[in-house]
Amino acid sequence: MKTQITDLFGMHVYTDKAVLVGEIEDVVVDVDGKKIDSLAVSNINPELMDLKGFRGLRIPYRIIIAIGDIVIIRHLTGAFGRMKQE
Amino acid sequence: MKKTFARALSKKQIMSTDGMVMGTIKNITFDLHTGQVIDLVVKPDQNFETAGYAVEAERMFVPFEAVRDIKDYIVVDRYLSKK
Numbered sequence: 175m176k177t178q179i180t181d182l183f184g185m186h187v188y189t190d191k192a193v194l195v196g197e198i199e200d201v202v203v204d205v206d207g208k209k210i211d212s213l214a215v216s217n218i219n220p221e222l223m224d225l226k227g228f229r230g231l232r233i234p235y236r237i238i239i240a241i242g243d244i245v246i247i248r249h250l251t252g253a254f255g256r257m258k259q260e
Numbered sequence: 261m262k263k264t265f266a267r268a269l270s271k272k273q274i275m276s277t278d279g280m281v282m283g284t285i286k287n288i289t290f291d292l293h294t295g296q297v298i299d300l301v302v303k304p305d306q307n308f309e310t311a312g313y314a315v316e317a318e319r320m321f322v323p324f325e326a327v328r329d330i331k332d333y334i335v336v337d338r339y340l341s342k343k
Binding site: 200203209 | 262263264265266267269287288289290291292293294295296297298301324325327329330
């Protein structure tokens with residue numbers, strides 16, 4: 175399916191465990207590879223991780239599961255260390 | 261590998277390899293599944309002759325294949341950019 179990059183701006187990003195990650199602020203384009211490299215996500219859920227002064231996260235395109243009304247990414251247990259695991 | 265933020269591209273001008281300004285970038289289309297970038301959506305310059313290009317309601321689509329480099333301008337190949 176074909177979409178425009180600006181349609182992604184402002185979309186909410188959730189993990190596959192239904193945890194809010196943040197909001198898409200920008201998209202990183204790989205000019206040589208002619209593909210989307212990653213999504214720059216801001217307004218990071220403070221419950222998920224402490225950014226220690228950084229403004230946002232870059233989510234690699236390969237961990238994205240689906241994009242529709244929201245974006246769903248894989249829940250990386252190691253990366254999202256502050257989440258309580260059951 | 262050259263990477264750039266999409267917002268940094270907005271309002272950049274498109275120039276073909278023969279030195280002609282084609283217009284300004286409005287958007288980029290891509291494939292949701294593969295992440296492959298497909299087209300640049302361009303607002304053609306007033307003096308630019310759009311014959312031979314894929315045009316749809318005042319928007320011109322330039323295949324990303326044609327992009328040679330992106331610095332101050334987005335330089336596209338004059339032959340590859342036609343449909």
